[in-house]
Amino acid sequence: MKVRLLALPLVSFLFILNGCATLGEGGSSRLDLIKRRTELRCGVSGKIPGFSFLQRDGSFAGLDVDICRAFAAAFTGSPDQVQYRSLTAPERFTALRTGEIDLLSRNTTFNLSRDAAGGNGVSFAPVVFHDGQGLLVKRSSGISNLNNLKGRTICVGSGTTTEQNLNDAFQAKGIDYKPIKYQDLNQVIAGYLQGRCSAMTSDRSQLAAARSGFNNPDQHVILPEVLSKEPLAPLAAGGDQRLADAMRWVIYALIAAEELGITQENIGNKLEEAQSRPQLTQLRRFLGIEADLGQKLGLNNDFIVKVIQAVGNYGEIYDRHLGPNSAVPIPRGLNNLYSNGGILTSPPFQ
Amino acid sequence: MNRSKRLWWQVIIVIGLLTVMGILINNLAVNLIRTGLGLSFDWLWRPAGFALSEHPLPYQSSDSTAWALLMGWLNSLRVIVAGIVLATLLGVSTGAARRSLNPLLRQLAALYVGFIRQIPLLLQLLFWYFVAFLGLPSEPFAPLGAVIHMSNQGISLLGVTLSVEFAAVLLGLSVFTGASIAEVVRGGLDSVPSGQWEAFRSLGMTESLGLRRIVLPQALPAILPALSSQYLNLAKNSTLAIAVGYADLYAVSDTTITQTGRAIEGFLLLLLSFLLLNLLINGGMQLLNRAVLRSQHHH
Numbered sequence: 001m002k003v004r005l006l007a008l009p010l011v012s013f014l015f016i017l018n019g020c021a022t023l024g025e026g027g028s029s030r031l032d033l034i035k036r037r038t039e040l041r042c043g044v045s046g047k048i049p050g051f052s053f054l055q056r057d058g059s060f061a062g063l064d065v066d067i068c069r070a071f072a073a074a075f076t077g078s079p080d081q082v083q084y085r086s087l088t089a090p091e092r093f094t095a096l097r098t099g100e101i102d103l104l105s106r107n108t109t110f111n112l113s114r115d116a117a118g119g120n121g122v123s124f125a126p127v128v129f130h131d132g133q134g135l136l137v138k139r140s141s142g143i144s145n146l147n148n149l150k151g152r153t154i155c156v157g158s159g160t161t162t163e164q165n166l167n168d169a170f171q172a173k174g175i176d177y178k179p180i181k182y183q184d185l186n187q188v189i190a191g192y193l194q195g196r197c198s199a200m201t202s203d204r205s206q207l208a209a210a211r212s213g214f215n216n217p218d219q220h221v222i223l224p225e226v227l228s229k230e231p232l233a234p235l236a237a238g239g240d241q242r243l244a245d246a247m248r249w250v251i252y253a254l255i256a257a258e259e260l261g262i263t264q265e266n267i268g269n270k271l272e273e274a275q276s277r278p279q280l281t282q283l284r285r286f287l288g289i290e291a292d293l294g295q296k297l298g299l300n301n302d303f304i305v306k307v308i309q310a311v312g313n314y315g316e317i318y319d320r321h322l323g324p325n326s327a328v329p330i331p332r333g334l335n336n337l338y339s340n341g342g343i344l345t346s347p348p349f350q
Numbered sequence: 351m352n353r354s355k356r357l358w359w360q361v362i363i364v365i366g367l368l369t370v371m372g373i374l375i376n377n378l379a380v381n382l383i384r385t386g387l388g389l390s391f392d393w394l395w396r397p398a399g400f401a402l403s404e405h406p407l408p409y410q411s412s413d414s415t416a417w418a419l420l421m422g423w424l425n426s427l428r429v430i431v432a433g434i435v436l437a438t439l440l441g442v443s444t445g446a447a448r449r450s451l452n453p454l455l456r457q458l459a460a461l462y463v464g465f466i467r468q469i470p471l472l473l474q475l476l477f478w479y480f481v482a483f484l485g486l487p488s489e490p491f492a493p494l495g496a497v498i499h500m501s502n503q504g505i506s507l508l509g510v511t512l513s514v515e516f517a518a519v520l521l522g523l524s525v526f527t528g529a530s531i532a533e534v535v536r537g538g539l540d541s542v543p544s545g546q547w548e549a550f551r552s553l554g555m556t557e558s559l560g561l562r563r564i565v566l567p568q569a570l571p572a573i574l575p576a577l578s579s580q581y582l583n584l585a586k587n588s589t590l591a592i593a594v595g596y597a598d599l600y601a602v603s604d605t606t607i608t609q610t611g612r613a614i615e616g617f618l619l620l621l622l623s624f625l626l627l628n629l630l631i632n633g634g635m636q637l638l639n640r641a642v643l644r645s646q647h648h649h
Binding site: 090114153164166168171182 | 399400401402403411480484485488502503514515592593594595597601604605607608609610611613
C-alpha cells in the first residue's frame with residue numbers, strides 16, 4: 001500500500017522533470033503567449049528611485065516601469081496588465097533565459113557581449129536612457145578627480161559591467177585601487193556611508209538616485225569623469241524576432257510622439273484631427289487610421305494610441321520621473337531629442 | 351522482509367536514481383542545444399579584467415580568469431580553515447562550560463548558545479560587518495597596546511593585517527558555528543556515564559584535568575561525526591561572504607559569470623570546487639575519527 005502511495009508522485013515527478021527539456025515549436029513567439037494570457041511579465045529592479053521603485057501603496061513607479069506599461073498597452077491593450085518581478089543584477093539574465101519573465105526593463109547596459117549569440121545572446125530594444133558610470137565621493141574628502149583616488153578603496157556592486165569599467169579606467173591611468181565588491185547596491189551604499197570606501201561607483205543615474213536618499217545629499221559630489229558609456233535598454237531573450245521588433249517600435253513610438261508633439265493630453269484631439277483630415281497621411285499612419293503598421297508587428301493598428309494614452313510620450317515619461325521637479329532630478333543631456341541637442345531620434349513610421 | 355525482496359528493492363532504487371540523473375543530464379544537454387550554447391571553458395584562460403581586494407598570491411586584472419577563481423578559492427579556504435579552528439575552540443570551551451561546576455559560567459554559555467542559534471547567519475554577518483567593524487573609527491586605535499590595532503579600514507593582530515571583510519566573515523562564521531559545536535560537545539559529554547565524572551572527582555583530579563584525560567576521550571567517538579557535519583556547514587555557509595564584500599570563491603565566480611555569460615559552466619565549477627573543499631574536510635575528519643577509535647582500542 002505504502003509503495004503504491006509513493007509510486008504516483010514519483011512517476012509524475014519524472015514526467016515533470018522530463019518536460020523541462022523541449023526544443024520548442026519553431027516560429028512561435030513569446031509575443032503570442034503574452035497576448036494569449038493578456039498579461040506581461042516584466043523584470044525590473046524595484047530598488048532604483050526614478051527608474052523602478054516600490055511605492056507606499058505597493059505599486060512600482062519609474063521610467064523603467066513606464067516602459068513596461070507602454071509594452072503592456074501595446075501588446076494587451078491595457079497598461080495595467082503587468083506582473084512585475086524584482087530581480088537583482090545577477091538574476092536578471094537567468095530569469096529571462098528560463099522564461100520566468102517575458103522581457104527585462106531594468107537599467108541594463110546594451111553592449112556587444114550581452115547582445116551577441118556567443119555571449120548572453122539577448123535582443124536589445126532601443127536605448128531608453130543614456131547613462132555613464134561615475135564616482136560618488138564625500139565633499140569633505142577633498143577628492144576632485146580620478147587621480148586623487150590612487151591607492152584608495154572603492155565600493156562596487158556585483159553582477160554588472162561596473163567592475164570591468166572601473167578596472168579599465170584606473171588601468172589606463174596606471175593608478176592602483178582596491179575594490180570592495182558587494183552583491184547589492186544597498187550594501188554598496190552602506191559600505192560607502194559607513195566610511196569603508198573613499199568612493200562608490202555605479203551609473204551616474206543610480207548615484208543621483210542613491211544620493212537623493214542620503215541625510216545630507218549636498219555633502220556628496222559626483223566626480224566629473226565619466227568612466228563608460230552606459231546605454232540602458234530593455235531587452236528580450238534572443239532569437240525571437242517578432243517580440244524584439246514589437247518592443248523596438250514601441251520605444252520608437254514614444255520618441256516619435258515627442259517629435260510630433262503628441263502628448264497624453266492631446267492624443268484625443270490629434271486622433272480626431274487625423275480622422276477628419278485625410279491629407280495628414282503621416283499622422284494617420286502613425287495613429288493606425290491608415291495602412292497596417294501595427295498588424296505588420298503582430299499588434300493592433302492603434303497600438304501607438306494605446307501607448308500614448310497610457311504613459312504619454314518619451315519626454316513626458318522622463319519629466320515625470322527624472323525631470324527637474326521629480327525626486328531624482330537628472331539633467332536630460334544626451335537623452336533629449338536630436339532637435340533639442342540630445343541624441344534621441346526615431347526612424348520613420350512607414 | 352526476506353533477503354531476495356530486499357535485493358529487489360535495492361535494484362529498483364538504483365534504477366530510479368539512474369533515471370532521474372539521466373533525465374537531468376538530458377535536460378541540460380537539450381536546453382544547451384536549444385539556447386545555442388555549447389559547454390565551453392575557453393574563457394578560463396582569458397584575462398579576468400577585474401581587480402580583487404585581497405589575494406593570497408600575486409594577482410593582477412590582466413591574469414587569467416582561472417587564476418582569479420583560484421584566488422577566490424584560496425580566500426574561501428583561508429576563511430574556512432581559520433573559521434574551523436576558531437569555532438572549535440569556541441565550541442569546545444562553551445560546551446565544557448555548560449557542564450562546569452561554576453553556575454555563572456554555565457549560565458553565560460547557555461545564554462550564548464541560546465541567543466546565537468535563534469538568529470539567521472546572514473543577519474549576524476551583516477551585524478558584524480556593518481555595525482561592529484564598519485562602526486569602528488577610521489583612525490586606528492589600540493585597545494590592548496601593541497597586540498591589536500583596529501579601525502574600519504582593517505585590523506592588525508600581532509602584526510598580521512586582516513581586512514575588515516575577512517574579520518567579519520571569520521567572526522560571524524565562528525560565533526555561529528561555535529554555538530552549534532557547543533551543543534554537539536555538550537551532547538557528547540552527556541553520553542559519558544556520570545560515574546566517570548564522579549570517579550575522577552573522588553580521585554581528587556581537577557575539573558580541567560579530569561575533563562581532558564577522562565571524559566573527553568570517551569566522549570570523542572560521539573562528538574566527531576556531528577562535528578564534521580558542523581565543519582561542512584561552516585564551509586558551505588562561507589558563501590554568504592559576498593554579502594559583506596569578502597572576495598571568496600562565490601563572489602569571484604559571480605563576477606566571472608556576469609562578465610562571460612557562462613552561467614552553467616560557472617556553476618559547474620563552483621559545484622566541483624565546493625565538492626573538493628568538502629571532500630578535503632570530510633577526509634581529514636575521517637582520518638581523525640579512525641585515529642581516535644584506534645587509540646581507544648589500545649586502552
